[in-house]
Amino acid sequence: MLQRVISLTVRDVRFQTSLEQHGSDAMHTDPDYSAAYVVIDTDCGLKGFGLTFTVGKGTEIVVRAVDALAGLVVGKSLQEIVSDFRGFYRLLTSDGQMRWLGPEKGVIHLATAAVLNAVWDLWARAEVFITCADCFFRLPEDQMLKEGYPAYTTSCAWLGYPDQQLKQLCTDALEGGWTKFKVKVGADLEDDIRRCRLIRQMIGPNNTLMIDANQRWDVDEAISWVSRLSEFKPLWIEEPTSPDDILGHAAISKALAPLGIGVATGEQCANRVMFKQFLQASALQFVQIDSCRLGSVNENLAVLLMAHKFKVPVCPHAGGVGLCELVQHLILFDYICVSASLSDRMCEYVDHLHEHFVNPVVIQDAHYMPPKDPGYSCEMLESSVQRHQYPEGEAWKAAHEQMTKA
Numbered sequence: 080m081l082q083r084v085i086s087l088t089v090r091d092v093r094f095q096t097s098l099e100q101h102g103s104d105a106m107h108t109d110p111d112y113s114a115a116y117v118v119i120d121t122d123c124g125l126k127g128f129g130l131t132f133t134v135g136k137g138t139e140i141v142v143r144a145v146d147a148l149a150g151l152v153v154g155k156s157l158q159e160i161v162s163d164f165r166g167f168y169r170l171l172t173s174d175g176q177m178r179w180l181g182p183e184k185g186v187i188h189l190a191t192a193a194v195l196n197a198v199w200d201l202w203a204r205a206e207v208f209i210t211c212a213d214c215f216f217r218l219p220e221d222q223m224l225k226e227g228y229p230a231y232t233t234s235c236a237w238l239g240y241p242d243q244q245l246k247q248l249c250t251d252a253l254e255g256g257w258t259k260f261k262v263k264v265g266a267d268l269e270d271d272i273r274r275c276r277l278i279r280q281m282i283g284p285n286n287t288l289m290i291d292a293n294q295r296w297d298v299d300e301a302i303s304w305v306s307r308l309s310e311f312k313p314l315w316i317e318e319p320t321s322p323d324d325i326l327g328h329a330a331i332s333k334a335l336a337p338l339g340i341g342v343a344t345g346e347q348c349a350n351r352v353m354f355k356q357f358l359q360a361s362a363l364q365f366v367q368i369d370s371c372r373l374g375s376v377n378e379n380l381a382v383l384l385m386a387h388k389f390k391v392p393v394c395p396h397a398g399g400v401g402l403c404e405l406v407q408h409l410i411l412f413d414y415i416c417v418s419a420s421l422s423d424r425m426c427e428y429v430d431h432l433h434e435h436f437v438n439p440v441v442i443q444d445a446h447y448m449p450p451k452d453p454g455y456s457c458e459m460l461e462s463s464v465q466r467h468q469y470p471e472g473e474a475w476k477a478a479h480e481q482m483t484k485a
């Protein structure tokens with residue numbers, strides 16, 4: 080058997096996280112964590128699972144884009160794909176007609192990520208992975224197996240959470256061994272001051288605080304707003320302004336450096352070319368790769384190598400639905416094969432929706448423990464997919480009925 084791809088299906092799967100304000104921030108006030116979920120079937124029965132993350136409406140557009148790319152995958156053998164993976168990547172991103180939709184940005188690139196994530200999953204399941212015998216790689220690998228990769232939590236302080244909930248979640252997280260916390264900011268300065276003060280008081284001076292504005296400000300506004308929050312000693316301000324404004328980020332970085340605050344960005348950084356310029360312009364101090372925004376493992380590896388060259392730490396964006404499951408592979412690769420450093424490095428963790436995965440992430444003592452099952456860890460439980468498929472799944476039918484009653 081050639082492991083030839085015989086079909087590629089994609090489904091629109093959405094979770095009603097907005098009901099309880101999970102995932103809310105200054106720009107995305109009612110996110111329903113969602114995925115365009117891809118399954119690749121091969122002639123030998125082996126399957127590959129992939130997804131890209133979205134926040135609700137519009138997932139159907141990503142689904143259509145995946146459908147449009149499917150013809151480039153179906154009929155190919157896995158061998159044909161991986162023996163020239165660069166060529167295959169270019170086939171998906173450089174189709175003479177479809178590249179007009181990007182190139183390598185927006186909906187079409189999210190779709191590319193979903194497809195390629197499934198191809199990587201298929202490849203990983205097909206191969207018996209050979210552990211690196213080389214003693215340099217061996218050491219970091221053993222360390223990861225024993226201790227795991229350090230994580231930080233964003234789950235305590237979504238923007239829509241009331242103070243009481245924030246306090247409770249923070250207390251629980253501290254008890255659970257968490258030492259690094261991210262707080263959403265950017266909608267109202269007085270609220271931010273109150274919430275940051277509360278969290279800083281609870282976590283004490285030695286734990287780490289990060290703040291995230293999700294692109295809410297102009298450049299000057301970002302500098303003055305964050306300066307007002309500097310007394311709470313955040314390690315970074317994340318996405319202070321438009322994700323495309325490289326020189327704006329450089330100006331913010333320069334202005335905040337004397338306050339000891341770095342700039343982090345990447346969850347909406349369109350592609351490796353943008354990352355290259357961010358790095359060249361000293362516009363970020365923390366690289367936040369994203370497993371679904373960039374073109375899967377292929378493009379993320381390019382960014383990891385560039386970050387290493389520029390000596391900028393990588394702290395991946397995760398959370399959403401399935402992002403933790405995916406990105407743990409990338410950050411482990413970064414540590415074992417590229418950076419071998421944990422200095423200023425940590426991977427985001429968000430405590431939602433893991434129960435819908437066949438092999439959910441394992442967190443121990445605020446660390447990601449290396450996944451043991453073959454593949455890219457984003458196979459969802461079929462029962463969850465069916466229940467949450469939009470709009471026909473039971474979860475959505477029930478929601479719709481409730482809305483029509485009200």
Ligand SMILES: C[C@H](O)[C@@H](O)[C@@H](O)[C@H](O)C(=O)O
Pocket residue numbers: 101102103104107110134233291293346396397398399427
């Ligand atoms: C809408 C989402 O929850 C975002 O708020 C989230 O990705 C966030 O920016 C993060 O850094 O985790």
Ligand SMILES: [Mg+2]
Pocket residue numbers: 291293317318346
């Ligand atoms: Mg963010």
